[in-house]
Amino acid sequence: MNITLSRKKFIHGALLAGAAIVAGAQSVSAATPDAEKTAAIPMTQTWDKTFPKSDKVDHRKVSFKNRYGITLAADVYLPKNRGNKSLPALAISGPFGAVKEQSSGLYAQxxxxxxxxxIAFDPSYTGESSGEPRNVASPDINTEDFSAAVDFLGSQAAVNREQIGIIGICGYAGMGLNAAAVDKRIKAVATTSMYDMSRVMSKGYNDSTTKAQRAEVLEKLSQQRWVDASAPGARVLPETLEGVSNPVIQMYFDYYRTPRGFHERSANSNGAWTATMPLSFMNMPLLTYIDEISPRPILLIAGENAHSRYFSEDAYKAAAQPKELMIIEGADHVDLYDQTNIIPWGKLDAFFTEHLK
Structure with a gap:
């Protein structure tokens, strides 16, 4: 067996096993302002988002630690003219392989x-957040990242810590649902273009991976551990779309590799996940306890034409009441990343207004 696999071939064939990017007990103690200072890491202070800055909000960059000691980098957005009101708060992250300067920042602002x-944050090991090696994902650690963001929000004078919700986008929607199931401080959770990364990595799209194919992927991932898995890899998406006919790759390319959504720190725009990243997702189902989010509400939003729509539909079936599934007519998966005329802002606002009280 040749175990020194081509990075690009490995990522396409084994890394995500048909996943989105290529084929397209106690509460943690709340962070304190002093903890925020000690978690400081170098961050770009200039406005480098993929969306324009709003004159209706105040913005600042912050950092804080999760319970694994990883320092997370984040952007905090607060409404101007808020006075001394205690505000409801939202922790936001995603899509999978994106950074806070992209979709999550747009949602937060x-x-x-x-x-x-x-707050829009970079998950552990990505963007401006700390953690080595770079560009690693974990169903456990990335679930914890949401709770760490709740820790931070609950320490802020402007926030009512009894009114904190989360929004998860794409692959971090699954992590957000998992966080809500275990962290009872999260009072409501909304997702857009939801992906269950553990399901798609272990079973492929529409659960099409056979046992033999799964065994082959695990064999390749296991053998890859003999290789330097933390070495830089080939970029996730191709340089151009020449010769690319897969509509899912074309869709992701249109967001991540064009001025529409490109950001130099995004793994999907300008880099790659480590080759063995899928290992922890292969046998740790994220949504096992989705029914335990109840009686706190869930809002699942998906595009009518999204290849990922079935994830939201299946999560809706598995969740307990109160729950709601909203299908956006004519929208695809990536439209809900940044198309401000399609993202249902009014629905998100109404949902959290009702349930963060």
């Missing part, structure tokens, strides 16, 4: 315009 204290 827009929800801040509507009166929320909102």
């Amino acid at each position: 827009t929800m801040a315009e509507r009166g929320y204290a909102a």
Whole structure:
């Protein structure tokens, strides 16, 4: 067996096993302002988002630690003219392989315009957050990242810690649902273009991976551990779309590799996940306890034409009441990343207004 696999071939064939990017007990103690200072890491201070800055919000960059000691970098958005009001708050992350300067930041800024204290954060090992090796994902650690963001929000004077919700986008929607199931401080959770990364990595799209194919992927991942898995890899998406006919790759390319959504720190825009990243997702189902989010509410939003729509539909079936599934007519998966005329801001606002009280 040749175990020194081509990075690009490995990522396409084994890394995500048909997943989105290529084929397209006690509460943690709340962080304190002093903890925020000790968690400081170098961060770009200039406005380098993929969306314009709003004059309706105040913005600052912050950092804080999760319970694994990893320092997370984040952007906090607060409505201007808020006075001394104690605000409802939202922790936001995703899509999978994106950074806070992309979709999650757009969501955070827009929800801040509507009166929320909102934080968009880079998950562990990605973007400006710390952690080595770079570009690693973990169903456990990335679930914890949401709770660490709740820790941070609950320590802020402007935030009512009894009114904290989360929004997860794409692959971090699954992690957000998992966080809500275990962290009872999260009062409501909304997702857009939800992916269950553990399901798609272990079973492929529409659960199409056979046992033999799964065994082959695990064999390749296991053998890859003999190789330097933390070495830089080939970029996830191709240089151009020449010769690419897969519509899912074309869709992701249109967001991540064009001026529409490109960001130099995004793994999907400009880099690659480590080759063995899928290992921890292969046998740790994220949504096992989704029914335990109840009686706290869930809002699942998906595009009518999204290849990922079935994840939201299946999560809706598995969740307990109160729950709601919203299908956006004519929208695909990536439209809900940044198309401000399609993302249902009014619905998100109404949902959190009702349930963060």
